[in-house]
Amino acid sequence: MARIFNFSAGPSVLPEDVLKQAAAEIMDYKGSGMSVMEMSHRSKVYDDIIKNTEALFRSVLSVPSNYKVLFLQGGATQQFAMIPMNLLTKNGRADYVVSGSFSGKAYEEAELIGAASGKKISLAATTKPENFARIPEQKELILDPQADYVHICFNNTIFGTTWKYIPDTGNVPLVADMSSCILSEPVDVSRFALIYAGAQKNIAPAGLTIVIIRDDLLRDPLPGTPVMLNYAIQAKSDSMYNTPPCWPIYISMLVLEWIQGLGGLSAMQKRNQEKAAVLYDYLDSTDFYKTAVLPRDRSMMNVTFNTGNAELDAAFAKESAAAGMANLKGHKLVGGMRASIYNAMPKAGVEKLVAFMRDFAERNK
Numbered sequence: 001m002a003r004i005f006n007f008s009a010g011p012s013v014l015p016e017d018v019l020k021q022a023a024a025e026i027m028d029y030k031g032s033g034m035s036v037m038e039m040s041h042r043s044k045v046y047d048d049i050i051k052n053t054e055a056l057f058r059s060v061l062s063v064p065s066n067y068k069v070l071f072l073q074g075g076a077t078q079q080f081a082m083i084p085m086n087l088l089t090k091n092g093r094a095d096y097v098v099s100g101s102f103s104g105k106a107y108e109e110a111e112l113i114g115a116a117s118g119k120k121i122s123l124a125a126t127t128k129p130e131n132f133a134r135i136p137e138q139k140e141l142i143l144d145p146q147a148d149y150v151h152i153c154f155n156n157t158i159f160g161t162t163w164k165y166i167p168d169t170g171n172v173p174l175v176a177d178m179s180s181c182i183l184s185e186p187v188d189v190s191r192f193a194l195i196y197a198g199a200q201k202n203i204a205p206a207g208l209t210i211v212i213i214r215d216d217l218l219r220d221p222l223p224g225t226p227v228m229l230n231y232a233i234q235a236k237s238d239s240m241y242n243t244p245p246c247w248p249i250y251i252s253m254l255v256l257e258w259i260q261g262l263g264g265l266s267a268m269q270k271r272n273q274e275k276a277a278v279l280y281d282y283l284d285s286t287d288f289y290k291t292a293v294l295p296r297d298r299s300m301m302n303v304t305f306n307t308g309n310a311e312l313d314a315a316f317a318k319e320s321a322a323a324g325m326a327n328l329k330g331h332k333l334v335g336g337m338r339a340s341i342y343n344a345m346p347k348a349g350v351e352k353l354v355a356f357m358r359d360f361a362e363r364n365k
Protein backbone atom coordinates (compact mmCIF):
# COMPACT_ATOMS: atom_id res chain seq x y z
CA MET A 1 0.00 0.00 0.00
CA ALA A 2 1.42 3.36 -1.01
CA ARG A 3 -0.73 6.15 0.40
CA ILE A 4 0.63 9.66 0.03
CA PHE A 5 -0.26 12.89 1.79
CA ASN A 6 -2.99 14.43 -0.35
CA PHE A 7 -3.42 18.20 0.07
CA SER A 8 -6.19 18.48 -2.53
CA ALA A 9 -8.79 21.22 -2.03
CA GLY A 10 -11.56 18.83 -3.03
CA PRO A 11 -12.34 16.04 -3.57
CA SER A 12 -9.97 15.48 -0.71
CA VAL A 13 -8.38 13.00 1.63
CA LEU A 14 -10.75 10.77 3.61
CA PRO A 15 -9.89 9.18 6.97
CA GLU A 16 -8.01 5.92 6.47
CA ASP A 17 -10.21 4.19 9.04
CA VAL A 18 -13.24 5.08 6.94
CA LEU A 19 -11.67 3.79 3.72
CA LYS A 20 -10.77 0.54 5.46
CA GLN A 21 -14.26 0.07 6.82
CA ALA A 22 -15.85 0.82 3.43
CA ALA A 23 -13.45 -1.68 1.86
CA ALA A 24 -14.33 -4.32 4.46
CA GLU A 25 -18.04 -3.81 3.80
CA ILE A 26 -17.88 -3.58 0.03
CA MET A 27 -18.87 -7.16 -0.84
CA ASP A 28 -21.45 -7.65 1.86
CA TYR A 29 -22.85 -4.76 3.89
CA LYS A 30 -24.01 -6.13 7.25
CA GLY A 31 -25.25 -9.45 5.90
CA SER A 32 -27.25 -7.92 3.03
CA GLY A 33 -25.10 -9.81 0.52
CA MET A 34 -24.39 -6.64 -1.45
CA SER A 35 -22.51 -3.38 -1.23
CA VAL A 36 -24.23 -0.10 -0.35
CA MET A 37 -23.63 0.94 -3.98
CA GLU A 38 -25.95 -1.81 -5.18
CA MET A 39 -28.92 -1.67 -2.84
CA SER A 40 -32.32 -0.04 -3.31
CA HIS A 41 -32.63 3.31 -1.59
CA ARG A 42 -36.09 2.18 -0.50
CA SER A 43 -34.80 -0.95 1.26
CA LYS A 44 -34.88 -1.32 5.04
CA VAL A 45 -31.12 -1.66 5.22
CA TYR A 46 -30.59 1.62 3.32
CA ASP A 47 -33.32 3.37 5.29
CA ASP A 48 -31.32 2.62 8.42
CA ILE A 49 -28.22 4.13 6.82
CA ILE A 50 -29.80 7.43 5.78
CA LYS A 51 -31.67 7.81 9.08
CA ASN A 52 -28.55 7.04 11.08
CA THR A 53 -26.51 9.49 8.98
CA GLU A 54 -28.98 12.26 9.63
CA ALA A 55 -29.13 11.48 13.37
CA LEU A 56 -25.33 11.48 13.58
CA PHE A 57 -25.02 14.71 11.61
CA ARG A 58 -27.58 16.42 13.86
CA SER A 59 -25.84 15.19 16.98
CA VAL A 60 -22.26 16.00 15.88
CA LEU A 61 -23.19 19.50 14.66
CA SER A 62 -25.84 20.12 17.37
CA VAL A 63 -28.49 20.99 14.78
CA PRO A 64 -31.55 22.44 16.54
CA SER A 65 -34.86 20.60 16.05
CA ASN A 66 -36.44 23.44 14.06
CA TYR A 67 -34.02 22.81 11.18
CA LYS A 68 -34.29 20.19 8.43
CA VAL A 69 -31.20 18.40 7.13
CA LEU A 70 -31.37 17.64 3.41
CA PHE A 71 -29.17 15.28 1.40
CA LEU A 72 -29.15 16.68 -2.13
CA GLN A 73 -27.10 16.48 -5.32
CA GLY A 74 -25.87 19.12 -7.76
CA GLY A 75 -22.93 20.26 -5.65
CA ALA A 76 -22.67 23.51 -3.73
CA THR A 77 -23.01 25.23 -7.10
CA GLN A 78 -26.61 24.09 -7.41
CA GLN A 79 -27.29 25.83 -4.10
CA PHE A 80 -26.20 29.09 -5.73
CA ALA A 81 -29.45 28.76 -7.75
CA MET A 82 -31.70 27.02 -5.22
CA ILE A 83 -31.19 29.71 -2.59
CA PRO A 84 -32.56 32.63 -4.65
CA MET A 85 -35.24 30.42 -6.25
CA ASN A 86 -36.59 29.45 -2.83
CA LEU A 87 -35.85 32.46 -0.67
CA LEU A 88 -36.39 35.55 -2.85
CA THR A 89 -40.09 35.24 -2.22
CA LYS A 90 -40.98 37.77 0.45
CA ASN A 91 -39.63 41.20 -0.44
CA GLY A 92 -37.72 40.02 -3.50
CA ARG A 93 -34.35 41.43 -2.35
CA ALA A 94 -31.14 39.79 -1.18
CA ASP A 95 -27.65 40.92 -0.12
CA TYR A 96 -24.44 39.13 -1.10
CA VAL A 97 -21.00 39.49 0.46
CA VAL A 98 -18.36 38.62 -2.12
CA SER A 99 -15.22 37.51 -0.29
CA GLY A 100 -13.83 35.10 -2.89
CA SER A 101 -14.46 33.18 -6.06
CA PHE A 102 -17.36 30.98 -4.95
CA SER A 103 -19.28 33.78 -3.25
CA GLY A 104 -18.79 35.71 -6.52
CA LYS A 105 -20.33 32.83 -8.43
CA ALA A 106 -23.21 32.63 -5.95
CA TYR A 107 -23.80 36.37 -6.44
CA GLU A 108 -23.79 36.06 -10.25
CA GLU A 109 -26.21 33.14 -10.17
CA ALA A 110 -28.57 35.06 -7.90
CA GLU A 111 -28.36 38.03 -10.28
CA LEU A 112 -29.33 35.72 -13.14
CA ILE A 113 -32.38 34.43 -11.27
CA GLY A 114 -33.21 37.88 -9.95
CA ALA A 115 -33.12 39.37 -13.46
CA ALA A 116 -35.44 36.65 -14.77
CA SER A 117 -37.96 37.20 -11.97
CA GLY A 118 -37.74 40.95 -11.40
CA LYS A 119 -35.95 40.63 -8.03
CA LYS A 120 -33.08 42.74 -6.71
CA ILE A 121 -29.68 41.36 -5.73
CA SER A 122 -27.26 43.75 -4.01
CA LEU A 123 -23.58 43.61 -3.21
CA ALA A 124 -23.28 44.09 0.56
CA ALA A 125 -19.45 44.20 0.46
CA THR A 126 -16.51 42.82 -1.48
CA THR A 127 -12.77 42.51 -0.97
CA LYS A 128 -12.12 41.88 -4.66
CA PRO A 129 -9.91 45.00 -5.06
CA GLU A 130 -7.56 43.37 -2.50
CA ASN A 131 -7.65 40.05 -4.36
CA PHE A 132 -9.73 38.64 -1.51
CA ALA A 133 -6.86 38.70 0.97
CA ARG A 134 -9.23 39.40 3.84
CA ILE A 135 -12.83 39.12 5.04
CA PRO A 136 -14.95 42.30 5.20
CA GLU A 137 -15.58 43.65 8.68
CA GLN A 138 -19.07 44.02 10.10
CA LYS A 139 -18.90 47.81 9.70
CA GLU A 140 -18.24 47.47 5.97
CA LEU A 141 -21.41 45.47 5.30
CA ILE A 142 -24.17 47.48 3.64
CA LEU A 143 -27.23 45.52 4.71
CA ASP A 144 -30.84 46.00 3.70
CA PRO A 145 -33.07 45.31 6.74
CA GLN A 146 -35.84 44.28 4.33
CA ALA A 147 -33.74 41.72 2.44
CA ASP A 148 -35.04 38.16 2.22
CA TYR A 149 -31.57 36.91 3.16
CA VAL A 150 -27.83 37.71 3.30
CA HIS A 151 -25.42 35.26 1.66
CA ILE A 152 -21.81 34.68 2.72
CA CYS A 153 -19.16 32.04 2.02
CA PHE A 154 -17.72 31.11 5.41
CA ASN A 155 -14.40 29.70 4.24
CA ASN A 156 -12.84 30.80 0.98
CA THR A 157 -11.21 27.64 -0.33
CA ILE A 158 -9.18 29.30 -3.08
CA PHE A 159 -7.84 32.31 -1.19
CA GLY A 160 -7.41 30.72 2.24
CA THR A 161 -9.52 33.12 4.30
CA THR A 162 -12.28 32.42 6.78
CA TRP A 163 -14.87 34.40 8.71
CA LYS A 164 -13.77 34.61 12.34
CA TYR A 165 -17.06 36.22 13.32
CA ILE A 166 -20.67 35.56 12.41
CA PRO A 167 -22.05 38.75 10.88
CA ASP A 168 -24.97 40.39 12.60
CA THR A 169 -27.77 40.65 10.04
CA GLY A 170 -30.52 41.61 12.49
CA ASN A 171 -33.73 39.81 11.59
CA VAL A 172 -32.58 39.02 8.08
CA PRO A 173 -31.85 35.28 7.58
CA LEU A 174 -28.15 34.51 7.19
CA VAL A 175 -27.20 31.93 4.56
CA ALA A 176 -23.69 30.45 4.52
CA ASP A 177 -21.69 28.28 2.16
CA MET A 178 -19.61 26.10 4.50
CA SER A 179 -18.36 23.67 1.85
CA SER A 180 -14.74 23.85 2.93
CA CYS A 181 -15.07 24.23 6.71
CA ILE A 182 -18.13 22.25 7.79
CA LEU A 183 -17.39 19.77 10.61
CA SER A 184 -13.96 21.34 11.21
CA GLU A 185 -15.09 23.04 14.45
CA PRO A 186 -18.29 23.62 16.42
CA VAL A 187 -20.77 26.06 14.85
CA ASP A 188 -23.75 27.77 16.43
CA VAL A 189 -26.25 26.66 13.79
CA SER A 190 -28.98 28.81 15.35
CA ARG A 191 -27.17 31.95 14.14
CA PHE A 192 -27.81 30.86 10.54
CA ALA A 193 -31.05 30.34 8.63
CA LEU A 194 -29.46 28.06 6.06
CA ILE A 195 -26.06 26.35 5.86
CA TYR A 196 -24.95 24.31 2.87
CA ALA A 197 -21.88 22.31 1.95
CA GLY A 198 -20.65 20.16 -0.88
CA ALA A 199 -19.50 16.93 0.76
CA GLN A 200 -16.21 16.42 -1.05
CA LYS A 201 -13.93 18.12 1.48
CA ASN A 202 -14.79 17.26 5.07
CA ILE A 203 -17.74 14.89 4.71
CA ALA A 204 -17.63 12.30 1.94
CA PRO A 205 -16.84 11.72 -1.74
CA ALA A 206 -18.32 14.13 -4.31
CA GLY A 207 -21.99 13.74 -5.22
CA LEU A 208 -23.67 14.81 -1.99
CA THR A 209 -24.59 18.32 -0.84
CA ILE A 210 -25.90 18.79 2.67
CA VAL A 211 -28.33 21.63 3.40
CA ILE A 212 -29.40 22.64 6.91
CA ILE A 213 -32.47 24.82 6.59
CA ARG A 214 -34.65 26.47 9.25
CA ASP A 215 -38.29 25.38 9.04
CA ASP A 216 -39.71 28.85 8.40
CA LEU A 217 -37.70 29.05 5.16
CA LEU A 218 -39.55 26.06 3.70
CA ARG A 219 -42.07 28.04 1.70
CA ASP A 220 -43.34 28.26 -1.87
CA PRO A 221 -40.47 29.06 -4.23
CA LEU A 222 -40.50 31.40 -7.24
CA PRO A 223 -43.03 30.31 -9.89
CA GLY A 224 -41.57 27.76 -12.30
CA THR A 225 -39.02 26.36 -9.83
CA PRO A 226 -38.43 22.70 -10.76
CA VAL A 227 -39.47 20.12 -8.19
CA MET A 228 -35.90 18.94 -7.62
CA LEU A 229 -34.85 22.50 -6.72
CA ASN A 230 -37.69 23.05 -4.26
CA TYR A 231 -36.51 22.84 -0.62
CA ALA A 232 -40.02 22.30 0.75
CA ILE A 233 -40.58 19.27 -1.49
CA GLN A 234 -37.15 17.84 -0.71
CA ALA A 235 -37.83 18.30 3.01
CA LYS A 236 -41.30 16.78 2.82
CA SER A 237 -39.93 13.69 1.10
CA ASP A 238 -36.99 13.34 3.54
CA SER A 239 -34.46 13.77 0.69
CA MET A 240 -36.05 10.76 -1.05
CA TYR A 241 -38.09 12.51 -3.74
CA ASN A 242 -35.86 10.61 -6.15
CA THR A 243 -32.80 8.38 -5.70
CA PRO A 244 -30.47 10.11 -3.25
CA PRO A 245 -26.66 9.93 -3.53
CA CYS A 246 -26.62 6.63 -1.63
CA TRP A 247 -22.90 5.93 -1.53
CA PRO A 248 -21.67 9.37 -0.37
CA ILE A 249 -24.40 9.37 2.29
CA TYR A 250 -23.09 6.02 3.57
CA ILE A 251 -19.50 7.30 3.61
CA SER A 252 -20.64 10.40 5.51
CA MET A 253 -22.12 8.10 8.13
CA LEU A 254 -18.71 6.46 8.54
CA VAL A 255 -16.97 9.86 8.64
CA LEU A 256 -19.40 11.13 11.27
CA GLU A 257 -18.80 8.00 13.36
CA TRP A 258 -15.06 8.64 13.00
CA ILE A 259 -15.49 12.26 14.18
CA GLN A 260 -17.66 11.15 17.07
CA GLY A 261 -15.11 8.51 18.04
CA LEU A 262 -12.39 11.16 18.21
CA GLY A 263 -14.47 13.31 20.56
CA GLY A 264 -16.71 15.34 18.24
CA LEU A 265 -16.23 18.82 16.84
CA SER A 266 -14.39 20.31 19.84
CA ALA A 267 -11.75 17.60 19.46
CA MET A 268 -11.71 18.19 15.69
CA GLN A 269 -11.19 21.90 16.26
CA LYS A 270 -8.26 21.23 18.60
CA ARG A 271 -6.63 18.90 16.08
CA ASN A 272 -7.19 21.38 13.26
CA GLN A 273 -5.85 24.31 15.28
CA GLU A 274 -2.71 22.33 16.11
CA LYS A 275 -2.17 21.30 12.48
CA ALA A 276 -2.72 24.82 11.13
CA ALA A 277 -0.36 26.24 13.77
CA VAL A 278 2.46 23.97 12.58
CA LEU A 279 2.18 25.53 9.13
CA TYR A 280 1.41 29.14 10.06
CA ASP A 281 4.08 29.26 12.78
CA TYR A 282 6.65 28.19 10.21
CA LEU A 283 5.34 30.69 7.63
CA ASP A 284 5.62 33.46 10.23
CA SER A 285 9.20 32.48 11.02
CA THR A 286 10.58 32.70 7.48
CA ASP A 287 10.99 35.37 4.81
CA PHE A 288 11.38 32.79 2.07
CA TYR A 289 7.63 32.11 1.84
CA LYS A 290 5.02 34.83 1.70
CA THR A 291 1.31 34.79 2.48
CA ALA A 292 -1.12 37.33 1.06
CA VAL A 293 -3.84 36.64 3.62
CA LEU A 294 -4.41 39.06 6.51
CA PRO A 295 -3.33 37.03 9.60
CA ARG A 296 -6.62 37.79 11.36
CA ASP A 297 -8.59 36.00 8.63
CA ARG A 298 -6.40 32.95 8.06
CA SER A 299 -8.23 29.73 7.22
CA MET A 300 -7.60 26.64 9.31
CA MET A 301 -8.48 24.45 6.29
CA ASN A 302 -6.79 26.03 3.25
CA VAL A 303 -3.37 27.59 3.67
CA THR A 304 -2.04 29.67 0.76
CA PHE A 305 1.60 30.75 0.38
CA ASN A 306 4.19 31.46 -2.32
CA THR A 307 7.86 32.14 -2.82
CA GLY A 308 7.29 35.32 -4.83
CA ASN A 309 8.89 33.60 -7.84
CA ALA A 310 6.65 31.68 -10.27
CA GLU A 311 9.48 29.36 -11.38
CA LEU A 312 10.30 28.41 -7.82
CA ASP A 313 6.62 27.88 -7.09
CA ALA A 314 6.42 25.47 -10.03
CA ALA A 315 9.53 23.65 -8.81
CA PHE A 316 7.98 23.41 -5.33
CA ALA A 317 4.83 21.77 -6.69
CA LYS A 318 6.83 19.30 -8.74
CA GLU A 319 9.37 18.38 -6.07
CA SER A 320 6.81 18.09 -3.28
CA ALA A 321 4.79 15.68 -5.43
CA ALA A 322 7.91 13.60 -5.99
CA ALA A 323 8.43 13.60 -2.21
CA GLY A 324 4.98 12.08 -1.60
CA MET A 325 2.82 15.18 -1.14
CA ALA A 326 0.15 15.66 -3.79
CA ASN A 327 -1.86 18.66 -4.97
CA LEU A 328 0.09 21.52 -3.42
CA LYS A 329 -0.11 23.75 -6.50
CA GLY A 330 -2.22 26.82 -5.76
CA HIS A 331 -5.39 27.73 -7.63
CA LYS A 332 -4.75 29.69 -10.82
CA LEU A 333 -6.53 32.77 -9.42
CA VAL A 334 -3.90 33.04 -6.68
CA GLY A 335 -0.84 31.16 -7.95
CA GLY A 336 1.80 29.87 -5.55
CA MET A 337 0.88 26.96 -3.32
CA ARG A 338 -2.14 25.86 -1.33
CA ALA A 339 -2.19 23.19 1.34
CA SER A 340 -5.70 22.00 2.12
CA ILE A 341 -5.51 20.43 5.56
CA TYR A 342 -9.03 19.18 6.15
CA ASN A 343 -10.11 16.98 9.07
CA ALA A 344 -8.69 13.79 7.57
CA MET A 345 -5.18 15.20 6.97
CA PRO A 346 -3.02 13.83 9.79
CA LYS A 347 -0.66 16.13 11.68
CA ALA A 348 2.20 14.01 10.32
CA GLY A 349 1.27 15.23 6.81
CA VAL A 350 1.61 18.87 7.83
CA GLU A 351 4.88 18.15 9.66
CA LYS A 352 6.24 16.45 6.57
CA LEU A 353 5.19 19.44 4.48
CA VAL A 354 6.94 21.90 6.79
CA ALA A 355 10.10 19.77 6.81
CA PHE A 356 10.01 19.81 3.01
CA MET A 357 9.41 23.58 2.98
CA ARG A 358 12.47 24.15 5.20
CA ASP A 359 14.62 21.99 2.99
CA PHE A 360 13.33 23.62 -0.19
CA ALA A 361 13.99 27.08 1.23
CA GLU A 362 17.50 26.07 2.26
CA ARG A 363 18.27 24.76 -1.23
CA ASN A 364 16.84 27.78 -3.07
CA LYS A 365 17.62 30.82 -0.96
Ligand SMILES: Cc1ncc(COP(=O)(O)O)c(C=O)c1O
Pocket residue numbers: 009010074075076077078102153155156157158177178179180198199
Ligand atom coordinates in the same frame (compact mmCIF):
# COMPACT_ATOMS: atom_id res chain seq x y z
C1 LIG B 1 -16.55 27.20 -0.72
C2 LIG B 1 -16.99 26.47 -1.95
N1 LIG B 1 -18.22 26.69 -2.45
C3 LIG B 1 -18.65 26.06 -3.54
C4 LIG B 1 -17.87 25.16 -4.22
C5 LIG B 1 -18.40 24.47 -5.43
O1 LIG B 1 -18.74 23.20 -5.06
P1 LIG B 1 -19.29 22.10 -6.06
O2 LIG B 1 -18.15 21.73 -6.95
O3 LIG B 1 -19.74 21.02 -5.14
O4 LIG B 1 -20.43 22.70 -6.83
C6 LIG B 1 -16.59 24.86 -3.73
C7 LIG B 1 -15.75 23.87 -4.42
O5 LIG B 1 -14.59 23.73 -4.22
C8 LIG B 1 -16.14 25.55 -2.58
O6 LIG B 1 -14.91 25.34 -2.08
